Amino acid sequence: MAARRRGRRKALAVLIGVCVVLALVSYLAVRFIRSATPDECTAHGPDGTTVTLDLDQASHAATIAAVAHARGLPERAVTIALATAIQESKLRNLTYGDRDSLGLFQQRPSQGWGSPAQIRDPAYASGRFFDALVKVPDYLGLPLTEAAQQVQHSGYPEAYAQHEDMAATLADVLTGREGPALNCTVSGADPAPSDAGSGAAGAVSEAGGRVAAAVRREFGGAPAALPATGGNSVSYPIATDQTSTGWSLALWLVCHATELHATSVTFDGRRWSSTTADRGWTHTAPDPGRTGTLAVALG
Template sequence: MVGLSRRVSRRRRRVWPVVVGLGMVLALIGYLVARHVHSMLVEQCTAQSTEGPTVTLDLDQAANAATIAAVAHARRLPERAVTVALATAMQESKLRNVGYGDRDSMGLFQQRPSQGWGTPAQVLDPVHSAGMFYGALVKVPDYPKLPVTVAAQKVQHSGYPEAYARHQQDAATLAAALSGREGASLSCEVRSVGTPGSARTGRTAVTAEVRREFGTDLATDPPAPVPTEVAYKATDTRAGWALALWLVCHATTLHITSVDFGGREWSSSSSGKGWTSRTDPPGGTGEVLARLGSAAA
């Protein structure tokens, strides 16, 4: 019996390291699989503020939010206007440009073509719908001093005006970031930004969209010597960050691989790291530099 016990004990000592080793291998495989799945699935933008909560949006929501802020910039409206607009769009459509709603309502703000907000195609254009919202908002006396719910309701005439309040803090965080006030406070994680049809059409498309949303005060610098780069001269640091974050939010649709401004860089290839510092920032003072996916000219 003693001999049998010793044999069993020796067998257990031989098996135990194998079990431990197998467990470690399985744990490592599980970690790598989880990390791979996470990296494959997560595409999102995160905004942080010193004054409010952290806000996470998917790429479509972030692009729409950035457009709403850009249109306010073009109209020289205050940050408060952006907060009201974002809280409204978050309630009305969850920042999604939907083609349906109550009766003939549609778009980011659920505007009704039958009520004079534009044709269906116009209402489904985020630049147009944001512009129409702001056009109505600025007619509200002292709207920057009103509670968000009151200002939004003056424009929307909703059956649930109190619902805008639930989005006020998140909207304020996004407005602070996208207006450029808090610098590199928003970043996006992306899987791929693809490539434009050509370097020329890529640069043209980016500049056309910048001018359509931001207006013409963000002047285009002389063409960069590299055909897949485009640079803009910001009027001030806040405007520069507003444009830089807008470019990041639209990176996948405009094929932007990296953005440089203010000594910081966002890169699509390492987007999980957010904005990183650069010791040798390219361009001149106040220049926002975007690089596009490489394509044959």
């Protein structure tokens, strides 16, 4: 009997020891996670609402808004597309899905949306979604879930509605209407590939050329990049009556900062930097010679 009690006490002591160790490990893990600055983007809506996404999600949301801009589509179209992508993939470029569904919108190659490689291209997938959306009669006047369902033909047609508020906040911000209302924390842009051999004066650098090409592909042909005066940078002239367009492009650049190797974006008297992202958009000193110019510096 005594031996049995000793055995129980020993087992209890071991159990307590294991619990203490697990608690310590959990504490250290949480402390480590909280001490690190997460790479994420937060959008601030005009009504005080906020939406926080990680950089992967934010880059896809910005791409959806950019493709809509390139096609001249209204903010409501962006809201419908974002709500759809949030429901279908949580703004992830998925490699899997129901049957052969893929990508942001879970489009199916077997249903004529494109090849698997095309569907997993966020810009292509967004364009195909908008191709279908604009064919829906009175899509701007329909409830969001009805407009989305006529494109998607989902088995859960009411599910899109639950994401409308979040999508509307993101659309409001990413279309540039609220100015610098989105800020991203980026731990640091990777160094851009070497520009060796491309240092001709007045030429857009090799890295800058890649940025300009990405902007043309997703955001549209205008505005055109200005020639760089030296170093890795790209600048865009923004007309005084196109401030929202300038902010939409600026936020697109920030959301894609990691892949574009962007270290700072400057526009309309504000500057975002990957090295001071926790400070948000800071005011810059007036530079009359660059009024109306959006500039992105590359690492």
